[in-house]
Amino acid sequence: MNTYVIGITGASGAPYARRVLQGLLAAGHHVKLVVSPAGEQVVRIELGLRLSGALRARESQWLAYLLEGTDDGARAGGTLELLAHRDFAASISSGSYPFAGMAVVPCSMGTLARIATGASTNLIERAADVALKEKRRLVIVPRETPLSVIHLRNMTTLAEGGAEILPAMPGFYNQPRSLDDLVDGIAGRVLERLGVANDLYKRWQGDPLTRMARVIEE
Ligand SMILES: Cc1cc2nc3c(=O)[nH]c(=O)nc-3n(C[C@H](O)[C@H](O)[C@H](O)COP(=O)(O)O)c2cc1C
DSSP: OOEEEEEEOSSSOHHHHHHHHHHHHHTTOEEEEEEOHHHHHHHHHHHOOOOOSSHHHHHHHHHHHHTTTOOHHHHHHOEEEEEOTTOTTSGGGSTTSOOOEEEEEEEOHHHHHHHHHTOOOSHHHHHHHHHHHTTOEEEEEEOOSSOOHHHHHHHHHHHHTTOEEOOSOOOOTTOOOSHHHHHHHHHHHHHHHTTOOOOSSOOOOSOHHHHHHHHHHO
16 A cells, blocks of 8 residues: 555546546545645535535545545545645645655646746645655646747756656547546546556557457458
8 A cells, every 4th residue: 555645736627636636546546636726626526526625524535535436345444634825834735744646737837837946835735845854656647738938948847857757548449338438548648657557548559440440351
C-alpha cells in the first residue's frame, strides 16, 4: 500500500479524476485528495456532486460518490482522506512525508503556471513543488484548448523540472465505444505513470485490419 496525492483543479475533466481515484482505491492505496475551490465548482457542474458542510461530511460524500458502482472488495482496499485546500500544515506540505507520487488531474492553466513558477499558494501547488524537489513522480494532466505560448512554455518548464505532462487527449485508434472508454484511456495512463498496474485501457496490438487479413491468409 502506497500513499498518493491527487489534486483536482478547475479545468474541465472531473470524470478523469474520479476514475483515477477509483483506480487507486481499488488497488488498495491511500489517497490524500485536495480539491481547489474552482475544482469543486467544475466537479459540481460535470459530475453533479454537491460538496457542502463540515470537512468530514464532505469526505464521506466524496467517498460515497467515488465508490459508487465499485464492488465490496475494491471498497475494502484503499482509503481516501480529503485535505483542506489551504492547509499548509498538512503532512504532504513537507518533503519529509514520503508520498509515492502525485497527479494533478485535471490541471488548470492557472495551477500549471503556479506550479511552474514554484508559487505554492495552496496545498496542491505546495505538494507538487515537494514532489518536484524530492524527485518523486508528478503527473500533470492539463486541459485547455487552444493553448497559448504561455501555456506551452509553462508545460516545457514543468517537463524540464521533472514533471510528466500527460494531456487529457483521448485517442480513438482503439475504437472506443463509450465516453467511459475515452475517460478510462486517460485515467489508465495516469495510473500507469504513477506506477499502478491497471487494465482500464487496451494496449495497442497492431492494426486490427492487418491482423485480420493475416489470419484469413493463413
Ligand atoms: C466549467 C468550467 C470549466 C473550466 N475549464 C477550464 C479548462 O478546461 N482549463 C482551464 O485552464 N481553466 C478552466 N476553467 C477556469 C478555471 O477554473 C479558473 O482559471 C480557475 O481560476 C482555476 O483555479 P485553480 O487552478 O485554483 O483550480 C474552467 C472553469 C469552469 C467553471
